Each structure stands twice: as structure tokens, then as C-alpha cells.
Amino acid sequence: MDYRLGLIGYPVEHSLSPWIHESFMKQIAVKGSYTKYEIPLSDDFSKRIANIKKEGLQGFNVTVPYKQRIIPFLDKIDSIAGEIGAVNTVSFEDGLWVGYNTDGFGYLRSLEMEFPALMENTAIRILLVGAGGACRGIYHTFANAGFRNVDIANRTIEKAEDITKKHEKLNTKVFTLEEAAERTDQYDLIIQTSSVGMKPGIEEKIIQLDRLKKGAIVSDIVYQPIKTAFLKQAKESGAAIHFGHTMLLYQAQYAFEIWTGKRVPIDDMDKKLKLLLEG
Template sequence: MEYRFGLVGYPIEHSLSPWIHNKFILKAGFKGNYALYEINTTESFADRIKEIKNDMLDGFNVTVPYKQTIIPYLDDLDEKAAAIGAVNTVVCKGGKWTGYNTDGDGYLRSLIQAYPSIGQDTNKNVLIIGAGGAARGILYTLGQKGFNHIDLANRTLDSAHKLKDLFNLDNTNLLTLSEAENVLDSYDIIIQTTSVGMKPAQEKTIVNVNKLTKENIVSDIVYQPVTTAFLKDAENAGARIHRGHSMLLYQAQYAFELWTNIRVEINEMDQELFRQLEG
């Protein structure tokens, strides 16, 4: 079996997706390749999408800034992608394009892989920091999987209110960052979904985590640097940590599964990607 996959976005020249998916192709015993389709924001998106359709791909990923832009060009939309309002994976089959969102499921897969007990106990107190697209996908997936104690903390409460209303979250409390900081140790799982701490501003951290202990799991979806200042501070306080590069692998795993109906195991790829990001 031979497959053709790709990535649509801008800028994407340094994307890790080709490395990940070409590894998956080899692991699955297939032939094929994963190409980059960089669409500059000064170009006509519609024209470039027509060109991509002519390439007869089996599937492709979509990244910023086109996760919402792609939707009108699709023939169908998965229920989860529709609820989240963004697409990061497109399956091309029988001449039709169907959009999916694998971010939330990929994140949860990676978290459970690191801490298996989470998959067996959804009665955890969860705090999501941030109210953007990543928070939306993770929040929706956690809710679908039965987690019903999820609070939101954000710099501006207006964005958090919109997210709460979008998913009708009656039991969700909204907190400012300073309010969250004061009660951080009351949460079993703390998930940082903003870009704070990303290179080149890797010295920044979003809240103080000094009160945390080994009872807390602290997760950051930022993967450059692979261990953010937020995670370093949490680890120094004694908390257990979860790095963002794992989410990258597991959301890609789910996308590959949608394209091929084959679930490729991550295994050594986690450490390989970790070492790459460490430089």
C-alpha cells in the first residue's frame, strides 16, 4: 500500500510532522511520503487548495493559520471538529474531503500514556489555563470522556466565559490567573494551553507553582523548549510533569489512524523526539 499525505499551513518549513508521519509510514510497513504545502498568507488560499485537490492526497494535516479557513472547502465535518470549530486533519476518500480534529484526543492519549491511572478515574479536579483553540479541543475531549470537574483560568475572563457558554459547562468555575495561583494545589491535573514560555521567550511562566506537590500533575502543551520554565518550576516543587511534545506525537498517531485504519505505536519515538527538541 502506498500513501500520500501532507501538511497545509504557514510557516511550516521547520515542522516536525514529516519526520513523525514518515516514521509512521515505515512502522506500518507502507510506502509513501508526507509533503509540506506551505500557503503564504499573501497567496490565494482557494487557488492553492484547488492545486492540492489535484494532487490526489490520501489525507493531510492543517495547522495555523488555516484550521478554520479550511472548513468551507470540506465536503463533510466530523461532529467533534464541528463542535470545536477547527480542523487539523482531513481524510480524502472517494473524492470527498472530511475534516476532523485530533488535538484533544491526542492530548488525552499522551496524558494517559504518561499517567495510566487518569484513564481509570475521571473524577479528577482539572484546571485548564487558557481559553484559545488548544484549550477548546482539550476541554471538549475531556468532557466527552467523562471528566466533569473542569475549571478554566485565563488572563481575560471574557474569553473563558465564551468557552464555558460554547459547551454549556454549568459546573465549570472561571478564575483569573491570580485566583488560580492561590488554589492551584487543589487541582489534580493542571493543563497549560497558552503560548507563554514558548521560544524565544522561554524564561516566562504563566503562574507561580511553588505550592504544588507530588499529588499534582502539571502539563504544558508548549514543546519548544521541550521542558518549559513552567514545567521546571513545577518539577522543582515536587509535582509530576507532562511535556507537550507527547501531544504532538499522539495527535499525529490519531490522524494516521484516520487515514489508514492502522494504529502505529509510539514506543521509542517519544524519546527520539525529546532528544531532537533538546538539541
């Protein structure tokens, strides 16, 4: 079987998703292609999606700004994507276009691979910084995995509060960024979920990390640059750090699993991806 897969979004010109999925196909010795479908905001989205559906794809990924906009064009979405309110993976199954969200699960999988002991303790205290789509996916995944102490910090309190509504049993507190910066010593795991610090704004930090708890782990989902200013500060403050490119790999691994039914090992792909990102 030749797999035909793709990615929709804007912009996607520099996406490394084709490299990742074509590497997966090589590992399991199947033929296929992974095509980038760049859809500018000025295009007729419904017409472009209709044309892409006619190309005989087994599935496609969805990136910004279309993770919510794609939903009305699908036949159904799974319960996790429904909770999150966003889709990043679409699969053609039994004549239906089905939406999934692999972001949060991919993130958790990447963290578990690097810090397995941390993930065995659901009582740890976690701080999510930022309240966009990535935060929503990660928050719901932690909640469904049994973690109960997950706080959120964001510039807009209302946006953070909206994320918590479907998991009212969680012991979640919502803070401003300034309030969170004063409390960083209370957390075992701090995750930066926004785009702050991404190229070209590589010197930007969303909060200060000058009072971290001993043994804390600090994570950033930004992967360009690999070592963000946020992670550099965390390292200088004595924290263990977790890089964003691993989330990219593991959410892709889960998407590939949905499309093919095969879980491909990451092996040394994280090192290879890191080298590609560093040029």
C-alpha cells in the same frame, strides 16, 4: 498503495510532522510521502487549497493559522471538530474532503499512556490555563470522556466562557490568571495550553506554581523547549510533569489512523522525538 500526505500552515518550515508520519509509514512497511505546504498569509488561500486538492493526497494536517479557515473548503466535518470549531486533520473519503480534530484526543491519549491511574478517575479536578484553540480541543475531549470538574483560567474571561457553552452540564468555573494562581493547590492536574514559554520566550510563565497540591501533575503542550520554565517550576514544587511533545506524537498517531485505518505503536518514538527537539 503509496500514501500521499501533507501539512498546511504558516510557518511550517521547521515542522517535525514529516519525520513522525514517515516513521509511521516505515513501521507498517508502506511507501509514501509527507509534504509541507507553507501558505503565507499573503497568498490566495482558496487557490492554494484548490491546487493541493488536485495533487491526489489521501489527507493532510492543518496547523496555525488555518484550523478554522480550512472549514469552508471541506465537504463535511465530524461532530467533534464541529464542537471544537477547528480542524487539524483532513481526509479524502469516498470523493469527499472530511475534517477532523485530533488535538484533544491525542492529548488525552498521551496523558493516559503516562498516567493511566489518573485517567481512570473522572472526579479529578483539572485546570486548563489559556483559552485558545488547543484549550478548546482539550476541554471538549475531557468533557466527552466523562470528566466533570474542568476549570479554565485566561487573561480574557469572555474567551474562556465561550469554550464552556456547549458543555453546560460540566462543573466549570472560569478564572483570571491571577485568581487561578491563588487556587493551584486545589487541582490534581494543571495543563498549560497556550504558547507562552515557547522559543524564543523561554523564560516566560503564564502563572506561578508555588502552591501545588501534593501529588499534582502539571502538563505543558509547548514542546520547544521540551522542559519549559512552567514545567521546571512545577518540578521544583514537587509535581510530576508531562511533556508537550507526546501530544504531538499521539495526535499524529490518531490522524494517521484516520488516513490508513492502522494504529501504529509509538514505542520509543517519544524518546527519539525528544532527542530531535533537543538537537
